[in-house]
Amino acid sequence: MKILVIGGTGLIGSKVVARLRAKGHDVVPASPSSGVNTLTGEGLDAAMAGVHTVVDLANSPSFAAEAVMHFFTTAGGNIAAAEKKAGVQHHVALSIVGTDRKPGNAYFAAKNAQEKLIRESGVPYTIVRATQFLEFTGGIADERGQGPEISVSTGGIQPIAAEDVADAVAEAVLEPPRKGYIEIAGPEANAMDELVRRFLRAKGDPRVVTGDPSAPYFGGVIGKDSLLPGPGAHLGKVSLDAWLAGQTPGAHA
Template sequence: MKILVIGGTGLIGSKVVARLRAQGHDVTAASPSTGVNTQTGEGLDAAMTGVDTVVDVANSPSFAADDVMRFFTTAGRNIAAAEKKAGVSHHVALSIVGTDRKPGNAYFAAKDAQEHLIRESGVPYTIVRATQFLEFTGGIANEAGTGATIVVSTGGIQPISSEDVADAVAEAAMGEPRQGFTEIAGPEAFPMDELVRRYLRATGDPREVKGDPKAPYFGGVIGPDSLLPGPGAHLGKVGLEAWLASQSGVHAKS
């Protein structure tokens, strides 16, 4: 199978590319650095020549509300147009658990808009909705502040490792279009403040964590279940302690 991975040089994309190549597929990693730009459309038509499946795991370089909405909607339209020209038979996109619950977060709103474009494109598709990555726990902590005490939401979170995400996306790419979404999550759920507290302790960060149900999560207040998967979600293998043991403090200040 010939597969194009958009965002194929990033954290998830590079892992997906490696997995698909290991299974014997003809895989191209596409990104602006390889001459494929989803914002301008540059290189898309050429990259999709003869492609059976397109996997989109690209992410916006800016999380500002206008920027992130523009990134995902522009990319969505350009990718769909190129797929139709090339006769692509399967589009696989990585999205987020909770997009349809609209928790008041600009990033979630942009991903919801991206999903809408995918559903309306006419190209057979599979959407893989993942919970927050374990690798982004440091980012959650830093968004909450850099003082001696940070305030973090008590909303539920069930973080997943990038390795488990890559496994699920690669599996979806090798399968048939679902014409819907599948949810993936880590094996353990926590209140978000507990997750951040354990992460800081493990990485030697002295900040104290105070839990508050009204604390914003990247601009929006979340409920106990806003970011948790629904029944039937596929659970990854890598738990928090195993992931922390593998990090050696690398993400302590990420």
């Protein structure tokens, strides 16, 4: 089976490409550096020739409200048009748990708009909604500042490792289209402030974390359950302790 992986050189994309190639599939990673630009449409038609399944893992280079909405709606429309022209049989997209709960976050709003485009495209689809990646924990901390003390939301979070995300996406590619959603999450839930506290401790970062229910998460205040998966979510295997140990030799939580 020929598979086009948009964003195939990124954190998740490179892992998905490797997994699918290991199973014997003809996998083509696509990115602007390879001449495929979803935002302008450049190279999409040629890249989709003979493709059975398209995996969309592309991400916006900017999280600013207008820019991120423009990216996901424009790129989503260009991808859908090229897929219909090429007769693509399955569209697999990576999204986020909680996009439909509208937590006041511009990025989530843009992903929600992308999902709507996918649902209405007419191309059979599977949307994999993942919780926050463990790999982005440092970004959560840094978004709250570099001072000696940072306030972090106490909202619930069940972060998942990139390895587990790649496994789930690759599995979705090889299954029939769901015409719906799969939710994936890490094996354990934490309050966000506790997650960041454990991460910084493992890294030897001296910043002190204070839990604050009103602290924003990339622009929006989240509730206790806003970012947690629903019942029946597929859980990854990599625990927070195991991930921390792998990031920093000798680290402990």
